[in-house]
Amino acid sequence: MSAVHWQYKEEGEARSLREASHYGESMGICAGDCAFFLAFRLLMSEGLPSTLAAYCGREVYAVGLAQMRDVDYGTFPDIPPEADIMTLYTWKTGRYSFSLPLASGAMLGGASPALISSLERLGESLGVAFQMRDDELGLFGSEASLGKPIGSDVREGKKTLIVALAHARLDAASRARFSSILGNPEADEAQAAELRGLVEKSGARAELQSRMKELEARSARIIEGLEIPAAAKEALESLLGFISSRSA
Numbered sequence: 609m610s611a612v613h614w615q616y617k618e619e620g621e622a623r624s625l626r627e628a629s630h631y632g633e634s635m636g637i638c639a640g641d642c643a644f645f646l647a648f649r650l651l652m653s654e655g656l657p658s659t660l661a662a663y664c665g666r667e668v669y670a671v672g673l674a675q676m677r678d679v680d681y682g683t684f685p686d687i688p689p690e691a692d693i694m695t696l697y698t699w700k701t702g703r704y705s706f707s708l709p710l711a712s713g714a715m716l717g718g719a720s721p722a723l724i725s726s727l728e729r730l731g732e733s734l735g736v737a738f739q740m741r742d743d744e745l746g747l748f749g750s751e752a753s754l755g756k757p758i759g760s761d762v763r764e765g766k767k768t769l770i771v772a773l774a775h776a777r778l779d780a781a782s783r784a785r786f787s788s789i790l791g792n793p794e795a796d797e798a799q800a801a802e803l804r805g806l807v808e809k810s811g812a813r814a815e816l817q818s819r820m821k822e823l824e825a826r827s828a829r830i831i832e833g834l835e836i837p838a839a840a841k842e843a844l845e846s847l848l849g850f851i852s853s854r855s856a
Contacts, residue, residue: 619631667708674700677692677700681696702731733827747803773815786803824852
């Protein structure tokens with residue numbers, strides 16, 4: 609199924625609209641706004657914990673700021689500090705995509721504050737590992753598996769952790785070449801392959817994989833210590849296994 613904005617774009621094209629892409633994006637944003645407020649209407653329904661809507665509101669607000677920071681990083685040539693990238697990963701992916709649903713479900717189930725806190729920490733660990741793997745696949749994955757052109761992150765100038773690690777480890781000449789390719793919208797596949805070679809040469813990919821393994825081990829320890837039913841623990845272990853082995 610096509611994304612919402614793409615469906616509206618196709619509708620615009622079917623009606624011979626000259627600015628079909630702009631129409632699709634505008635309608636997609638409006639549809640997203642509607643879905644957002646409908647979700648909060650449900651969160652404030654009678655019978656749900658009074659703290660749930662406030663919790664979700666805080667997390668969604670934080671991910672909005674993180675998305676803005678991500679756009680900012682991709683727009684300008686500077687490579688942000690590693691610590692800033694890790695903070696971005698924590699809020700953009702870790703807490704929003706993992707901590708928020710885990711903690712919200714626990715709140716609905718009447719879990720203790722200690723369990724909720726553990727699930728939040730688990731979500732951060734899982735989410736950052738997921739994002740690191742996503743960054744690696746964006747450079748080295750299969751186009752058929754990912755469903756997007758390999759090298760699109762290169763052309764968009766994505767300031768991922770693997771990019772920051774490579775940039776810091778390259779010599780001056782290699783770093784200059786690296787910077788000339790990253791963020792170049794006209795970069796072809798040969799140049800994208802050259803940048804991948806520089807990443808490998810720097811040892812950044814190996815370092816990223818080592819950090820992912822550390823996060824996966826940390827996640828496994830958190831799961832093991834959770835006082836939850838065996839079936840729930842197995843589900844979390846399965847999620848961790850998926851993150852560790854995903855290829856798309």
